[in-house]
Amino acid sequence: MSGSKEFETIVYTSWQKFHDGNMNAIDDIYPELMPFCLRICSRTCGRYIDDGDEEASIARMSIIEAFEHYEPDKGHILGYLGRVIHNRIIDYKRSQKRTQMLRLDDLNQRHLDDEQIEALVEEMARSEEIKRFKAILNSFSIEFAELVSSSPRQKKTRDTAKKIAVLIAENQELKTYLLEKRKLPAKPLEEKYRQDRKLIDRYRKYILAAALIRIYDLRQLKEYIWTNKGGTDRG
Amino acid sequence: MAKARGVVLESNNGYSTILMEGGQYIKINRTMQIGQIYQQEYQYKKFLLAAAAVLVFTLLAAVDFFHVVAYANVSNGIEIGVNRWNRIIKVETLKTDVKTSAEYSALKGKKLEEAVPALVKDALPADDDQAEVTIQVNSGKQNGAKLEAKLIEKIESSVEEEFNIQDQGKGKADAQDKNSIRIKLKNDQKEKQDRPRDKIKPDNENNRPAYQAGKGSKDKQNSFDNKDRAAKKGSAKREAD
Numbered sequence: 001m002s003g004s005k006e007f008e009t010i011v012y013t014s015w016q017k018f019h020d021g022n023m024n025a026i027d028d029i030y031p032e033l034m035p036f037c038l039r040i041c042s043r044t045c046g047r048y049i050d051d052g053d054e055e056a057s058i059a060r061m062s063i064i065e066a067f068e069h070y071e072p073d074k075g076h077i078l079g080y081l082g083r084v085i086h087n088r089i090i091d092y093k094r095s096q097k098r099t100q101m102l103r104l105d106d107l108n109q110r111h112l113d114d115e116q117i118e119a120l121v122e123e124m125a126r127s128e129e130i131k132r133f134k135a136i137l138n139s140f141s142i143e144f145a146e147l148v149s150s151s152p153r154q155k156k157t158r159d160t161a162k163k164i165a166v167l168i169a170e171n172q173e174l175k176t177y178l179l180e181k182r183k184l185p186a187k188p189l190e191e192k193y194r195q196d197r198k199l200i201d202r203y204r205k206y207i208l209a210a211a212l213i214r215i216y217d218l219r220q221l222k223e224y225i226w227t228n229k230g231g232t233d234r235g
Numbered sequence: 236m237a238k239a240r241g242v243v244l245e246s247n248n249g250y251s252t253i254l255m256e257g258g259q260y261i262k263i264n265r266t267m268q269i270g271q272i273y274q275q276e277y278q279y280k281k282f283l284l285a286a287a288a289v290l291v292f293t294l295l296a297a298v299d300f301f302h303v304v305a306y307a308n309v310s311n312g313i314e315i316g317v318n319r320w321n322r323i324i325k326v327e328t329l330k331t332d333v334k335t336s337a338e339y340s341a342l343k344g345k346k347l348e349e350a351v352p353a354l355v356k357d358a359l360p361a362d363d364d365q366a367e368v369t370i371q372v373n374s375g376k377q378n379g380a381k382l383e384a385k386l387i388e389k390i391e392s393s394v395e396e397e398f399n400i401q402d403q404g405k406g407k408a409d410a411q412d413k414n415s416i417r418i419k420l421k422n423d424q425k426e427k428q429d430r431p432r433d434k435i436k437p438d439n440e441n442n443r444p445a446y447q448a449g450k451g452s453k454d455k456q457n458s459f460d461n462k463d464r465a466a467k468k469g470s471a472k473r474e475a476d
Binding site: 042152158 | 240241242243244245252254255256257258259260261262266268269270271272
């Protein structure tokens with residue numbers, strides 16, 4: 001859960017600066033914080049919330065409110081911020097039905113807990129890693145959709161393909177070849193390391209993607225590819 | 236309930252690309268958020284459908300296996316039912332002085348060409364050199380003539396193998412009765428009237444059992460009459476000797 005901790009630290013540091021009188025602290029952290037806030041809105045409303053939606057405006061106002069009223073004894077700052085946004089969205093929904101606005105003191109009675117907030121922050125960290133992975137794949141002219149068709153259906157074949165990816169990532173010669181020439185070192189793999197050429201050619205994109213995840217140390221995605229749970233086997 | 240997990244890589248136009256645990260990439264018909272965890276329910280439906288398909292196929296195969304497509308009536312009163320793979324699935328005795336159906340139960344499941352020699356041997360009386368056996372094949376199907384001809388061919392070749400029949404011993408089938416064959420262990424008297432009669436044993440090279448495809452008995456009485464004539468001829472021969 002290192003992603004959430006890092007993010008928590010960043011936000012807490014910004015709060016400290018704000019608390020010390022730096023009014024630009026919120027502006028500085030706004031680009032990182034807004035996606036988190038939009039996800040809270042989405043979870044609360046049960047639908048996708050865009051930056052242009054009314055709920056997004058409520059989230060922006062909630063950031064200022066949370067930064068003004070937060071104290072360390074009230075728990076993690078992200079959890080506090082999440083609860084503030086959650087409740088303000090509910091208040092907004094209720095005001096549309098002409099009911100009373102709830103006070104900040106009522107936050108503890110709400111359903112959105114720290115665990116959910118942490119899960120949300122983890123999700124955001126994963127999202128950032130996925131965006132990075134997408135950019136890396138695009139530099140090799142690979143789309144995510146192509147990985148679906150290039151994915152071996154049999155577990156045994158997938159395991160063999162993953163082993164080849166590990167071999168590439170951990171071998172300096174092969175890794176350099178891949179990063180410089182932007183393609184799989186198929187010939188050295190076949191001749192020097194006696195790997196099945198047919199398999200390499202057939203699942204080229206899959207092997208390449210797995211090797212890149214390892215080379216660029218995309219930890220969250222690495223956990224999904226190299227896990228013993230096996231996933232699903234088709235065919 | 237077993238659940239596989241995955242992470243959403245991209246989502247647009249109602250589809251999402253997921254990276255599942257184990258490294259497989261899949262596509263689902265759902266809009267989700269990038270980075271969101273996806274939990275796949277165990278594919279009970281697919282498993283049940285597959286199991287149902289296997290069950291239906293097995294049942295159909297069983298029904299088909301035990302479906303009689305043709306009957307072969309041996310002149311000694313044995314009737315055997317044959318399925319589309321030429322395997323015996325039914326044995327009935329129509330006379331009381333032959334082996335019972337239970338005694339022939341070992342033939343069930345065997346191919347027709349494996350069982351016919353045994354049936355012919357049982358049908359031929361040990362004390363009658365001129366005995367003959369008629370096997371008539373009937374298919375209840377509309378275009379059964381082809382099937383009948385095919386089965387006759389199989390019976391012919393299995394009897395030939397067992398009893399060393401020479402090609403010149405074959406007669407031509409009567410056009411009207413192509414669905415039956417008559418098996419004789421001795422040369423036909425009409426063809427070789429002047430030659431001394433030889434005692435023919437199936438495993439002696441002088442004994443060339445001959446058979447001819449001739450008029451098949453439309454009813455069993457016809458073939459029983461032939462047997463009586465053969466028996467009379469046999470007794471006449473013994474007197475001569």
